[in-house]
Amino acid sequence: MSSADVEEREREPAGGVSTAAAESTFAEVDDRERITPAIEFQDVTLAFDDKVILDKLSFTVQKGETKIILGGSGGGKSTTIKLILGLLKPDAGRILVDGEDITEYTEGQMMSVRKKMGMVFQEGALFDSLSVYDNVAYRLHEQNVPEGEVEQEVRRMLRFVNLEDAIDKMPIELSGGMRRRVGIARALVGGPKIVMFDEPTAGLDPPTARTICELAIKLRDLEDVSSIFVTHEMNNVKYLTSEYAVVNDDGEIVFEEEGQRLCLINTKVLMLRGGKIIFEGTDESLHKNEDAYIQRFIRGH
């Protein structure tokens, strides 16, 4: 049930049901919706030829949570994302998206599930022959949305990534960081509640990488988006786990560090190695972990 439906029914309690009883029922519905994870892997196994890539992988991404996935090259991070998008199917185990078991879904069934999800690819993956406007509008054009609505949504998303001025440019005219931001705007069209970032800051200079992290933080704290954020960069982990976005008294979005206010940072780290989870927890406990591989990964050597 959507929150709009819940609101509608709250205003019109069913005949004979006391308001208090109705409220408690709605609260339960709401709670149940919240505790359904955005993404759930249950013992997911996948092998290519004889090589096991994911070995009974189980994890959840709760609603509103950002799960950072770390791990060496070839560790199965992008494969994990492809499984969630239904582009690959597991050999064993179950995958649930927003409570729906998508494991056996056909391509047709996956289409409606994918509408809930946004995907940010490495390098932005823009269509070079299309303008920024048409790149961001791509999904809406596919769905034959009226052009007036398309333009409104494209402008809203480009404003979110601070690139409204680039609306008529071609991808070739953009810097790497701008391309990445256009890729993010495209992923966010239609307001997906689940967003997956696959190494969104790879190859970017530190300030631009920071901007991309800020976008992910804004989605988490201001839009209640659940996300998976694959990265190699420990700086990204630091930003995402120690800062949060708030709207200040002047209506501006500002970033504050944990500790300035009492705040639960809804971001956890998961590290994959050899198809298994070798660490899952907070950034703080990751740094305290004494495993030699984890320590080397954190230090970058």
Ligand SMILES: Nc1ncnc2c1ncn2[C@@H]1O[C@H](COP(=O)(O)OP(=O)(O)OP(=O)(O)O)[C@@H](O)[C@H]1O
């Ligand atoms: N379609 C495929 N067919 C065969 N092997 C594949 C296929 N896709 C991925 N692999 C293999 O699966 C392993 C995991 O790949 P994946 O792309 O998930 O790694 P990753 O963790 O994203 O690595 P990176 O950090 O380099 O992006 C790699 O060894 C890769 O060669």
Ligand SMILES: [Mg+2]
């Ligand atoms: Mg990858």
